[in-house]
Amino acid sequence: xxxxxxxxxxxxxxxxxxxxxxxxxxxxxxxxxxxxxxxxxxxxxxxxxxxxxxxxxxxxxxxxxxxxxxxxxxxxxxxxxxxxxxxxxxxxxxxxxxxxxxxxxxxxxxxxxxxxxxxxxxxxxxxxxxxxxxxxxxxxxxxxxxxxxxxxxxxxxxxxxxxxxxxxxxxxxxxxxxxxxxxxxxxxxxxxxxxxxxxxxxxxxxxxxxxxxxxxxxxxxxxxxxxxxxxxxxxxxxxxxxxxxxxxxxxxxxxxxxxxxxxxxxxxxxxxxxxxxxxxxxxxxxxxxxxxxxxxxxxxxxxxxxxxxxxxxxxxxxxxxxxxxxxxxxxxxxxxxxxxxxxxxxxxxxxxxxxxxxxxxxxxxxxxxxxxxxxxxxxxxxxxxxxxxxx
Numbered sequence: 001x002x003x004x005x006x007x008x009x010x011x012x013x014x015x016x017x018x019x020x021x022x023x024x025x026x027x028x029x030x031x032x033x034x035x036x037x038x039x040x041x042x043x044x045x046x047x048x049x050x051x052x053x054x055x056x057x058x059x060x061x062x063x064x065x066x067x068x069x070x071x072x073x074x075x076x077x078x079x080x081x082x083x084x085x086x087x088x089x090x091x092x093x094x095x096x097x098x099x100x101x102x103x104x105x106x107x108x109x110x111x112x113x114x115x116x117x118x119x120x121x122x123x124x125x126x127x128x129x130x131x132x133x134x135x136x137x138x139x140x141x142x143x144x145x146x147x148x149x150x151x152x153x154x155x156x157x158x159x160x161x162x163x164x165x166x167x168x169x170x171x172x173x174x175x176x177x178x179x180x181x182x183x184x185x186x187x188x189x190x191x192x193x194x195x196x197x198x199x200x201x202x203x204x205x206x207x208x209x210x211x212x213x214x215x216x217x218x219x220x221x222x223x224x225x226x227x228x229x230x231x232x233x234x235x236x237x238x239x240x241x242x243x244x245x246x247x248x249x250x251x252x253x254x255x256x257x258x259x260x261x262x263x264x265x266x267x268x269x270x271x272x273x274x275x276x277x278x279x280x281x282x283x284x285x286x287x288x289x290x291x292x293x294x295x296x297x298x299x300x301x302x303x304x305x306x307x308x309x310x311x312x313x314x315x316x317x318x319x320x321x322x323x324x325x326x327x328x329x330x331x332x333x334x335x336x337x338x339x340x341x342x343x344x345x346x347x348x349x350x351x352x353x354x355x356x357x358x359x360x361x362x363x364x365x366x367x368x369x370x371x372x373x374x375x376x377x378x379x380x381x382x383x384x385x386x387x388x389x390x391x
Contacts, residue, residue: 004149013148017155021162024058027051028167029200029227030234036119037067040215041231044239052120056129056136057143058159064130065106068116072105073172074212075115077187078314084172087188091177098168166199175205182219183210183271184278184311194223201225210271211246219246247389248272255385258362260354265386266361267347273386277340277379278309284375289330308337332373339368339376 008016031051034040043051055061069083078087083105086094094101105111129136137160144152144159170192179190189209196203196217204217204225218225234240249269255262266273286304291297307315307323315323327334346360368380 002149004145004147004152006147008148010151013151013155016148017158020058020155020159023054024159024163025166025198025200026227026230027055028059028163029202030230031055032061032063032066033070033202034215034227034231036063037070038213039118040213040242040244042241042243043234047234047239052125052129056133057140058137059163060133060137061163062106062130062133063125064116064119064121065112067119068112068114069102069105071115072111074209077189077209078176084168085188086173086177091173094173094176095169098172099164101172102164102168167202171199171202171205175203179206181206182275183207184274184309185209185271186311186314188314191223194220196223196225196227200230201227207246213244214246215242216245250387250389251382251385252387253385255387258358258365258384260358261388262384262386263346263354263357263361265388266383267357268388269386270344270347273343273383274309274340277343278305280382281336281373281375281379282308282340285332285336285373289333304333308333308340335371335373336376339364339371342367 030041031043031048032055035043035048052063055063073082073084076082078085080088082088084094084098084101089101137156140159141153141156144156146152148155174192175190176188177190179192181190183206185206187209189206191206192203194204201217201224202208204219204223207217207219207223208214210219215231216225216228217223218228231240231242235242247269249265249272282305286301286308290301290304303322304326307319307326310319312320312323327337343364346357346364349357349360352360365380365383369377371377
């Protein structure tokens with residue numbers, strides 16, 4: 001019994017640990033996150049129940065609690081009401097005590113009840129998975145010991161700490177503190193890595209916060225979302241149906257005027273519009289304003305770009321002061337920054353009529369095209385060709 005029924009070598013046990021934790025990762029990202037919390041896809045009932053059962057065994061997490069806490073995170077992101085914001089609580093707190101923060105939030109029944117609507121509430125959920133959630137991990141311990149002997153205890157320990165550390169700690173902590181950003185979502189979410197391996201694509205956290213209801217988390221061609229790969233496999237097998245995926249605006253270069261299609265595309269795809277503005281306007285203009293042959297100047301240009309693309313409300317006092325200094329130093333960058341703010345105001349006119357939105361966007365394009373800034377003029381001309389994505 002010391003070696004267990006299977007009597008595996010140490011390297012075989014490591015492979016088993018990787019497989020078991022990977023199944024748990026897929027269950028969290030595909031079932032809990034994308035399916036249950038954001039309704040980005042539907043899963044076959046058999047597959048969905050397998051994921052519920054596996055999570056009961058390997059984490060003891062309750063679907064309604066996880067979904068409620070995650071939805072609360074999106075609704076109150078980076079505020080004192082966010083269950084796990086490193087911007088509020090500090091990175092160390094969230095990274096190392098993420099599981100405790102999850103449990104604190106789960107112990108608030110009013111939070112779960114308010115945000116967890118639509119999660120499973122059948123007999124087995126009420127009588128077993130929720131009521132006796134801790135029994136599952138005990139059963140998993142027994143299975144590991146029987147199959148793998150004494151080393152099964154180590155395997156079980158790895159299973160128990162994997163999600164609390166990587167999901168509750170790394171993603172909720174580092175994923176809101178350090179990394180790169182493709183989109184200026186109204187929070188501090190970052191992409192930790194372009195290769196979503198450790199936690200099934202959840203490392204692409206900025207992409208997710210920009211498009212929460214998208215079943216696909218990757219956005220750039222070099223980003224890899226393993227969770228999306230599994231979803232596509234499940235879809236081919238008839239086990240999943242994708243409901244929503246973030247799409248880029250289409251370009252129709254034959255369009256020569258700003259019309260209602262342009263307005264709709266700009267409003268619907270505003271995250272992509274701002275990302276394109278940062279890439280096509282802010283980057284070349286800052287490179288021109290600062291020298292790009294010396295290391296020190298390149299560093300200054302990068303710092304200026306970071307400040308110019310961020311929402312001012314998310315900048316601390318020191319960053320705002322540096323931004324103000326940059327704008328005072330360069331009239332061109334001040335104009336580019338002001339133009340970006342004015343473009344945002346187009347879709348922030350929530351109470352405006354369609355005609356008013358159209359007039360505002362037409363006015364913005366006219367001013368941009370007469371700005372005397374080549375990159376801004378070209379961006380405005382390209383904006384006329386925007387159409388909403390189809391499908």
